[in-house]
Amino acid sequence: MEKENRHIISNEPDETVLLKYISETASEEERIRVDDWLRDDEDRENVLLQLAAIDHALRTKERIASRNPLDAFSKVKRRIKLSQRKYWIDRAYLAAVCFLGVLILSTAISYWTQKGIGGETQIVTVQANAGMRTHFNLPDGTVAYLNSGSVLSYPLHYDKKERRVTLTGEAYFKVTHNPEQPFIVSVANDRMRVKVLGTEFNLQSYKNENIVQTTLVSGSVNIEAVRKGDIVSNIKLKPSERAVYDISSGSVSIASVNTEYDTAWKEGRLMFKDMPIPQVLKKLSYFYNVRFDVKDSVINTYRFTGTFENKLLSQILDYLKISSQIDYTIKQMTSDDSSGIQNETVILKKMR
Known part of the structure; x- marks a missing residue:
């Protein structure tokens, strides 16, 4: 043999x-x-x-x-x-x-060969360009949507036992059902995995954050916490549930949610309902590839509600200005961006 x-x-x-x-x-x-x-x-x-x-x-x-x-x-x-x-x-x-x-x-694409046990694996990496979103089919027919700046790596030909991909950023998956070959998304340097057979879900895991958020739209998913290569806990989600996993503490909180608020980004919409301003700014920063500098700490105590479809960042900031009395200044990029992705800075101040 x-x-x-x-x-x-x-x-x-x-x-x-x-x-x-x-x-x-x-x-x-x-x-x-x-x-x-x-x-x-x-x-x-x-x-x-x-x-x-x-x-x-x-x-x-x-x-x-x-x-x-x-x-x-x-x-x-x-x-x-x-x-x-x-x-x-x-x-x-x-x-x-x-x-x-x-x-x-809308993306940057790279392709290389990775040596591993049993031969070589061809790896494809797709990165959504800053300020843009994209979607594409994986080798098994699964559809992947990538938010701005997000990166997804996958083998050109899956292993026979599993369909494993790696994500940094935010993605929405419509997974092709295959009970013989589970679909696995590895995030946070493989410290957490989402394992499914066939389902739709949103997953958010950014590079410099300790929080991983999984929102299940349909089907079921298993969230596996991993330590030193071993699975230390396993949590199963039901549709319309969101799991927030803190990698540093190992704690997990689960809540029933309206999934549209977590998935509307893939259609160019942003939806907020009584959301704390720090979370609003976080979503805006990823969606538009900007950085926020809050000069008045009282702004972080505000909450915000609104729905925006295919709007410019300046239009949303104007709405914030009117509804929440928050003034803003957009500091344009002046440095050469050849060394990496550069972000515009939005300075927020309370209107006097």
């Missing part, structure tokens, strides 16, 4: 061979090798198409403003001239074009 496993791994084409196959630069031996690999497992056809989309996105991102992504991706389709697989190319064609059109404009 050990020899058989080594034989399978050694004959599986790596990403270099697959990219040569897509670009029609592969040798005859390599083409035959990829053809055999595709015939062995139908799921591999989706892997090949995703790799084609990612590679094409990376190569054309700088020129996207002057090119039509539909026409561009049609070239990839023509290069994969395999008449016996015309069905799956046509079926996935439009989805892949959407992948290109949406992701190139």
Whole structure:
């Protein structure tokens, strides 16, 4: 059995061979090798198409403003001239074009090979650009929505036992049901995991925060607290419940909520109901990629209610000014942002 496993791994084409196959630069031996690999497992056809989309996105991102992504991706389709697989190319064609059109404009994409037990894993990382939101399909058909600046990493081809992804920031998942292969989201350097079979939920876990928030819309999820690689606690959520996990203390609080308030961001809406101003500012800072500097501490005692759909930050700040007597000044970025993402600063003061 050990020899058989080594034989399978050694004959599986790596990403270099697959990219040569897509670009029609592969040798005859390599083409035959990829053809055999595709015939062995139908799921591999989706892997090949995703790799084609990612590679094409990376190569054309700088020129996207002057090119039509539909026409561009049609070239990839023509290069994969395999008449016996015309069905799956046509079926996935439009989805892949959407992948290109949406992701190139709203995200940064990276792709690399990670060595691990049992061979190499191709990892894709998608980051929503600052101040923008995006959504895309994962290899199993699960839909992932990313909030501004959020990062999601996933393998191009899942492990057979689980579908594991890693999140930093905020994301909404519509998970494809598969009882044989649980979907797992790892956050906070794998100190917490959300494990599901098929469901819809929102997950928030930002890099420099100790709070992880999970809001379940439908189905069920298991929240696993992890310490030194071992699961130390397991909590199951029901629909319309929100769990707030404090990583530093290990405490978890669960409350029944209107899930729309936690998930409306993916549709460009922000909803607040009697929310403390510090929480309002936190949501605004992530949504618009800004930093708030509160000069009068009394502002932090205020509460706020309002719903905004596809509004500019200045429009929301104007509403705050009228309703809560909070004056503001937006300090524009003046430094070079080549060293990383820069944030505008909004200075808040109580109106005199």
